[in-house]
Amino acid sequence: MNSSAKTFRHGVHPPECKATADAAVTRIPWPDEVVVLLSQHTGAPAKATVVKKQQVVRGEVIAEAGGFVSVPMHAPVTGTVSAVDLALNPRGELAPAIMIKRDPDADPEAVHGSPRDVDGLSAEELIKAVQDTGVVGLGGAAFPTHVKMKVPEGKKIDTVVVNGCECEPYLTTDYRVMVEQADKIIAGIRIALRATGAPQAVIAVENNKPAAIEAMMRAVPAGAPISVCSLATKYPQGAEKMLSTAILNREVPSGGLPSDAGMACFNVATLAQLGELLPAGRGLIERVITITGGGVERPGNYLMPLGAPLRHVMEFAGIRPDARKIINGGPMMGASVASLDVPLTKGTTGLLVLRDDEIRTGRLEVYPCIRCARCVDACPVFLNPSALGLLGRKARYEDMAEQYHLYDCIECGCCSYVCPSNIPLVQYFRIAKAMLRERSASK
Amino acid sequence: MSDQQGPPSSMDVFLRGLWQENPVFVMLLGTCPTLAVTNKVINCFAMGVSVMFVLVMSGLLISLLRSFIPKQVRIASFIIIIATFVTIVDYAIQSISLDLYDSLGAFIQLIVVNCIILGRAEAFASKNGPAKSMLDAVGMGLGFTFALLCLGVIREALGNGTLMMDTPFEISLFGPNFAPWSIMILPPGGFFVLGLELILFAWLRKRREQRRAQTAQA
Amino acid sequence: MNTESLPSIFINTLIVNNFVLSMFLGICPFLGVSSKKETATRMGVAVTFVLLVSSVCAYGINIVLNYIGAPYLTLICYIAVIAAAVQLVEMVIKKYSPALFRALGIFLPLITTNCAILGLALFQTQKGYNFVQCLVYALGAGGGFTLALIIMAGMREKLELADVPDIAQGAAITLILAGILSLAFMGFAGLGG
Amino acid sequence: MSAESRLLEIGTSPHIKAPEDVRDIMFNVVLALLPVTAFAVWSFGLSALLLLAVTTITCIATEHVACLLAGKPTTIRDWSVTITGLILGLTLPPGTPLWMAALGSVFGVVITKSLFGGLGYNCFNPALVGRAFLQISFPVAITTWVPSGLPGRFTSLLPSTLTAPFMNMDTGAVGAYIEKALAAGGIDGWSGATPLSMWKFADTPEFESTLRLFSGMIPGSTGETASWLILVGGFYLIWRNMMNWRIPTGMLGAAFLLSGAFWLTDRAAYPSPVFMLFSGGLLFGAMFMASDMVASPMTSLGVWVYGAFIGVVTVIIRIKGALPEGVMFAILLGNALSPLINGLTQPKTYGVKKKGLFRI
Amino acid sequence: MTTQAQAAAAPAAQHNSGGSIPMLRTLGGLALLSGCLLSLVYQGTNERIARNFEARVRDAVFELLPGATQQKVFEFSGSDEAGKDTPFTAYAGYDDTGRLVGVALEASDGNGYGGEIRFLYGYQPDTQQVVGMKVLLCKETPGLGDRIKTDEAFLDNFKALEVPLADDASALAHPLAYAKPGKGGGPGQIEGISGATISSKAVARAMHNSASLMLPVIRKHLSELQENKP
Structure with a gap:
């Protein structure tokens, strides 16, 4: 490590585990059906502009932006709209989505779009x-x-x-x-x-x-x-x-x-x-995703159509019998996957299939906070996670927000990562934020 | 009993100061002298008797004068009355034994600001007749003395290996070769013993409540 | 006549013979008002102020009583004058500094029955301090009281988040803490010279 | 589908964890204490061995019983109470009557730890409170010293070790025993004092040589004598990142500077700063007691302030106070102040203009 | 806690105007009553308290001067180290035959561990020895500093402490000084108690100051002491 390199203060050094760094991006087999969630982004959901049984071409707009803080959706595959209905999103909730059945006869690579002159635009x-x-x-x-x-x-x-x-x-x-x-x-x-x-x-x-x-x-x-x-x-x-x-x-x-x-x-x-x-002049219909972890058979970096169901992706990548957990995103901030029926979204950076020995590097017993200050030395935004955690334990959420800058927490997970007492600090902070949001909403 | 309806009987007035409303253990009044003088059993007796004397005499006088004292100067009057009796006790102890006087230090004079006395004057004597006030005063005084002794016995026994030291009735508990726990007669010992006794009483109360709950269920 | 030096008086009352931790004076407010640092600080300042005022009063009264030869009135005069002085201070503060009154006001009536105040008056007479010595004595006592109160408040705020067993909660654990603090303060023995 | 449902179990991020936990940290402290412990047993013999065993076992048993009474699972497996027991034993003189050592252990663990809710919630270091309790209660027994490397130390016990419970130790018998043993080894002359008290209470100050201080062949508490082994243990903990290096650095640095200032004013009356560092319990306190995480501040600045405070108070008590040694009280005072120090040294939160109150 | 008293004090702080005459009358009456009562008590106990103080000293004098059965109090004055004239009291003890057994003198030092230490010591003018010491006032730490009252080895220092006067009888021949426990034995050395150094030093200091002030004066007035029998 180059010590003179620019950086910030605090932070942690988890093992890098970047085994797929040298794997060139390849495309995975096409799924038979894709589920395009209308809210894959922060902001207002997109509004569907297609109806059931409508034919769509890959790259065609199928939903328009629902406001300024919103984006349109494009068809990831050529085929027929099989439904405009609710589907499971990665957070485990039912959300509006457009399901498209792929036309197996159509050229999967063909794409809709009209080039434009970038330099002439204001x-x-x-x-x-x-x-x-x-x-x-x-x-x-x-x-x-x-x-x-x-x-x-x-x-x-x-x-x-x-x-x-x-x-x-x-x-x-x-x-x-x-x-x-x-x-x-x-x-x-x-x-x-x-x-x-x-x-x-x-x-x-x-x-x-x-x-x-x-x-x-x-x-x-x-x-x-x-x-x-x-x-x-x-x-x-x-x-x-x-x-x-x-x-x-x-x-x-x-x-x-x-x-x-x-x-x-x-x-x-x-x-x-x-x-x-x-x-x-085209739209976003696919992205590169890393599939890795000790629990997967064919790790690599794959180009995938958005909306491909996780089950399809996992069948392609292969899950080893000793796999223990699937994570959508990185191990520090990603969410654990609760169902294989959710589709890939624009925000999916990777899918980790981890074995027990990758997750549980130590004993799991939770001890009381011993004020070792490792979290204080790790927090990149200079909070006091120990104090926040102790307050969170006693459900003193207002004190957390007013005296300890709870809302400045970026939930990066550094504090939980280093905590020798195995205290689920980030979890406490999320709960506190949620409770406070609920309380202020009910007022 | 506090949960009882109607005016309390004389016996209850007398008894509650001893236990249910013990000024030290339950109401945490008069902690300064409780901690300061309890390093010897004899001090506890002297302090307890002094406080009881002031309680009884001021209680009597206040309850007799209660209709003559205007509300606005009530506290001032109480303080004058209490201070008078405290001064009397002060001189009395000096004339009885200088050694005792030295070991009690300023805490005899500080009885004036002991919350127990002003508290009883305000809460009881100024509202009740002389007989009941005296009964209440004796009960509270005994309760206070009891609390002092609870500390004093432990502190002297462990801190000096004796009971009733500096009196003709001195008893050696552990023989001449006893190693005294000096901390017990020093300030930290006072804090520790009172703290631990409060914990002990809380534990006893909790256990009694649990038993009661069990019998109520059965 | 006492010839103790001023620094020695100050150090002795501030830490060596701390009013709360080794003289057991002012235990009630110490237990009652030490749960938050802000209130503890205010209480400490208020007590220090009243200590100074009553120290001056007691010094004056003592001269008068010695002059008229009535030592037996010492106690009554002290307590009466202290109560009156506190009342007066309260009224003056209320009139001239409402902000200060809001900060200290609620503590003032409580302070009258604080044995540290009367204790200081009695001890300074007993030790035969001169006027300046009395002031330093009052300052040291007030400082020591404030110090003990603030340290205690710091630890009690920390304790709020601890899993203290229910039978030990409240006054009991506070007394235990005070005991350990008092034990720690014994290390200062002899520093006052 | 059980395999799949197991796979799809919900967990919150982060999903990976640094491997060390509390037990590892505590166990490493025990490891770091082992050389000192071994040296204590070697230099003070059977009595020290028994003493250390009694404090350690009593502390563990006390914590176990306290957990049972509180209806909690026992916490003795996290090693923290083992540290308490070892440290308490290492801060006592080798001839301490065993019953006193056991009493101090019970007192320290119950009063300082169990009543506050166990590990992590104590405001003070339990071993120190136990030690202070003994120091104040039994001042004579706790300042009766024994020469290091006494002949016959592996075959017989000091006469004070097995004093009957509640009874005073016979200091005369200890003196006679030591003189006899020394005479048997061909040595005479025994001052009965630690280097620190030789300096402090002698009419003309006597300074022990730095080499002897460093080697540990001096009288003193069982664990505080061998400076070099304390340093080994301390550096091990610092190397493993199991201790905040700022605490011993701040403490020793402050003690060195302040005692150096005194020394420069009068070299005959005040000991050299090197003597200050290696005599008494300063080094042991800095490495193993002040650095107790639970009772020290959490911010980097706060830790410096805390260390420096303890160092300064130690030197002031040693030079100006009535007690020969001030480390223990200085650390207890530091413990008491650490919530306040924390409050005053809160770092500025990212993106926030004003400093907040760091209350805990 | 003070909650009750506080609640009580709060209404008193309000200044209700309800005619101040009865208030003043009550307070004045009470003050008068208490003044009278206290002055009576004071008169009644004053003498007895004074007697107690005397008895305390008298008992100590008899204890310090073995064989003494009678005593008489003398007031002398000498000049201290700063040359200031300082009055002091000497308690002379006599046996049944009226022979002067010795003189008990007071010494004090304000810088003990817990404040002032005051004690009496017996002095035999004919042997020029201090023959005993008894602590009158000691606020030292129990179990530590207060061993100056009871520690036998320490009290033995004063059983036969040679305090000769210099040839011109105006000062001590050698100073009285503190010595480390076990290191004493020299002339005028007072061996301290281990673990109670500050208290022992205070005693030694008080002893020296008192002796160097008073003993020359006692020598000067020796005949007066011997002749003025009780």
């Missing part, structure tokens, strides 16, 4: 075009990208930060995208720079990915206001707030947005998609 038009692609933050947050590009009144973005950190263990999608699609990322950065009006862009990559750094450096055209910044390998380096500290040495104000710190932050996979889709 910033406003560009943002609208970005929305039309349906691209959202592919790093996992799934926040509509065009909303981030729209600079709020009275603020100025001076740096576009391109997030290629991929600090979560196991995941290698961003890494593969950087290695394989560096040119598309550069194209995406140009769009982002134009849309936000920022004078420069910084590509942030952790220093455990030298190949990605090299690929990006090579891709940056001479004279472009784009630089590559090598950051220390540390979790959660890829969180926006941490990037702001590491690269710009500025803090995003509590309760504020990155734009308050003069920064706009985009994931590399997001920009790669944007760089590809926007000039071609």
